[in-house]
Amino acid sequence: MDQEETLDKIDLLRQRMGVGYTEAKKILDKKDGDVIAALVELERDQKVKKTLNNKVHTIFKKGSATRLKIKKDGRQVAEIPVAVGIAGILGSVVYKPLAIAGAIGTLSAIANRYTLEVEKPSSEDEPKSRLDIDSCK
Incomplete structure (x- = not known):
C-alpha cells in the first residue's frame, strides 16, 4: 500500500x-x-x-446527590457529598500523607463518639442509613 x-x-x-x-x-x-x-x-x-x-x-x-453527615451528640458537624469522600479515599491510595491524615481522623472520630449518616435522595418512605462509629470498636 x-x-x-x-x-x-x-x-x-x-x-x-x-x-x-x-x-x-x-x-x-x-x-x-x-x-x-x-x-x-x-x-x-x-x-x-x-x-x-x-x-x-x-x-x-448519584455520589454528588448522596451526602455524608458527620454528627456528634445529634448535632451536625460536617456534611460532604459522597463523591468527595470517594475522591479522598482514592487520593489516599496515591498520596501516603493523605492516608495517614485519614486514619488519624477516623481514629479521632471513633474516640470522640461521632456518628456518620449517609443520606440518599430518595422517597420519603425509605429510612436513612446510619452508622454509629462508636459501635465499630
Missing part, C-alpha cells in the same frame, strides 16, 4: 469516526490496511467508551 492510498484510508477513518491521525494509522496498521475492519473496531471501541462514560457520569451524579 503506497503512502497516498494509506493517507486516503486514514482520512476516511478520521472523517467517519472522528479520530486523530495517530489513532487512525494505528488501527489501520493493526487491521493490515482493511478499512472496513478498522471501522468496525473503532465503532466498537467508541461504544465501549460511551457506555463507560455514561456509567461513570451516573455514579458521579
Whole structure:
C-alpha cells in the first residue's frame, strides 16, 4: 500500500469516526490496511467508551446527590457529598500523607463518639442509613 492510498484510508477513518491521525494509522496498521475492519473496531471501541462514560457520569451524579453527615451528640458537624469522600479515599491510595491524615481522623472520630449518616435522595418512605462509629470498636 503506497503512502497516498494509506493517507486516503486514514482520512476516511478520521472523517467517519472522528479520530486523530495517530489513532487512525494505528488501527489501520493493526487491521493490515482493511478499512472496513478498522471501522468496525473503532465503532466498537467508541461504544465501549460511551457506555463507560455514561456509567461513570451516573455514579458521579448519584455520589454528588448522596451526602455524608458527620454528627456528634445529634448535632451536625460536617456534611460532604459522597463523591468527595470517594475522591479522598482514592487520593489516599496515591498520596501516603493523605492516608495517614485519614486514619488519624477516623481514629479521632471513633474516640470522640461521632456518628456518620449517609443520606440518599430518595422517597420519603425509605429510612436513612446510619452508622454509629462508636459501635465499630
